[in-house]
Structures are given as structure tokens and as C-alpha cells.
Amino acid sequence: EFILIVLKEIFIPGSRVQALAGTSAVLSDCWSVFGNQAGLAGICRIELGGSFQNRFLVKELSTRAGLLVVTIQSSVFAVSLYQFGQIPFRQEKLGLAYARQISKQLSFGMQFNYYRLYFSEENRSIGSAGLELGFQYLLTRKLLLGTHLVNPYKTTVKTITGEYRYPSLVNAGVLYRISESISLMSEIENNWTSHLIVKTGMEYHILDRVHLRAGVSGKPYVLSAGFGFMAKKLTVDMATSYHQYLGNSPSVSFQIQL
Numbered sequence: 001e002f003i004l005i006v007l008k009e010i011f012i013p014g015s016r017v018q019a020l021a022g023t024s025a026v027l028s029d030c031w032s033v034f035g036n037q038a039g040l041a042g043i044c045r046i047e048l049g050g051s052f053q054n055r056f057l058v059k060e061l062s063t064r065a066g067l068l069v070v071t072i073q074s075s076v077f078a079v080s081l082y083q084f085g086q087i088p089f090r091q092e093k094l095g096l097a098y099a100r101q102i103s104k105q106l107s108f109g110m111q112f113n114y115y116r117l118y119f120s121e122e123n124r125s126i127g128s129a130g131l132e133l134g135f136q137y138l139l140t141r142k143l144l145l146g147t148h149l150v151n152p153y154k155t156t157v158k159t160i161t162g163e164y165r166y167p168s169l170v171n172a173g174v175l176y177r178i179s180e181s182i183s184l185m186s187e188i189e190n191n192w193t194s195h196l197i198v199k200t201g202m203e204y205h206i207l208d209r210v211h212l213r214a215g216v217s218g219k220p221y222v223l224s225a226g227f228g229f230m231a232k233k234l235t236v237d238m239a240t241s242y243h244q245y246l247g248n249s250p251s252v253s254f255q256i257q258l
Helices: 015-019
Strands: 003-005 047-053 063-072 075-086 089-101 104-121 124-138 143-151 155-158 164-167 171-179 182-190 197-206 210-218 222-231 234-243 247-257
Touching: 015 047, 015 210, 015 222, 015 234, 015 247, 104 155, 124 247
Parallel strands: 003 164
Antiparallel strands: 047 063, 047 247, 063 075, 075 089, 089 104, 104 124, 124 143, 143 171, 155 164, 171 182, 182 197, 197 210, 210 222, 222 234, 234 247
């Protein structure tokens, strides 16, 4: 029997997050449905989004994702669909999220997940359920704190060949707005089984239309960079990350406000 630990970074589509080295606990946009669901609480419109990443330039490791965010009065609901890999091994995740601003400073979010693995050798799909919880707190006008919990209980699926485990993770981060144009963020990730991972990113806004981003995380070390631009209700982001052992992973994502 063996255990395959699925890395959380696989479930973080959205080129903005990838350009910031996976820092997501303190971000607030529609892609928070894959990062920290509390970040959805500030959305006030219907939003659609999609993303694609070619992980390590290997098409069998490519990822695809889509999302829909809907605001109903003071509550925000979201549905997301994610797919990693191709047959003979394919992994999918369906998420249903809820977020709300508890106060002017505090936001809360939660998400129910349904994971599915497809194995060609067994010619069948195997599913399991998971849970995510998140909080964001605006400490001052320039300082934001965020924390995100994934699968507080063990989420596994059992097959003929072994047991596949989805990780239990805790992410805690801080975002500091140096100015109206520059934001610096840092995050610590703990999966309870190995060393801590530290992620740091910086985002620079140019006239609120163009965004330049860079980030670093480790260990193993990953360097990342990217940019985004807005055209009316459409936002397009592009990014690439470089893993010190596995190489480059380019990505592109978009979101539309309705």
C-alpha cells in the first residue's frame, strides 16, 4: 500500500496567484474560490472566469479551471470546477462556496469540495468529499491578515493499488499596502507532515489597468512573475513560474464582470 500526497498548489488556478508564488490567503477576487474563500466576500457582481496552465511544459500535467460567482444581497455564492492531468490519470474537483462580510473588518468563507480521481487500470472514477474554511481581517487600512484551512480531517480515497490522500493544510498570511500602487504579501503554509513553506509576492499597479507581479517560495525554491491588464469588464492575467528541479509552468487566466 502506498500514499500519494497531492500538492495543494495543483488546486490554485489563476495566473495572479501563480505570479505571486502561490500566495492566496490574503487575496480578494473571484479566484479566491481556489485560495481563501473569505476573499469572495467583497464581490458585488456576477463574475465568470477560466484558466489554463501547462505545468512544467508537459501536457499530461496541464490544468484547466472555471468558476462562476453570484452575489445575493449580502451573501456571495460560487461554484468552481477544476481538472488536472489527462487519461490514464485525471483528477477533478468541484467546489461550492459561500462567503460573507461579518463586519467591516472581518470576512468569512467556506467551501464544500467533491474530489474525483479517474484510474484507467480500474476503468472507473473514485470520489471523496472535503471542506475548506477561511477568514480575512482588515487590521488597518494598509494591513490585512488572512488564514485558510483545507481538509481539517483526513480526506482519502481507497483503490486496489493503494490509498490516495488529499492534504490537510493551514495557510496564514499578511498583506501590506506600501502605497496605493504597491502591495507586499507573505504567507506560511503548513501541511503537518513536512517543513513549512514560506511564500512572498509583490504586486505593482500602473494606472489601475496594468498589474506587474513577482514572487518566490521555497523550499524547493520556485520563482514566479507575471502581469495582468484590464479592458472594461475583462481582466486577463499571464504568469510563469520556475521550479528549481522541474522547470517552467506558464499559465493564462481571464475573468469577466457581468
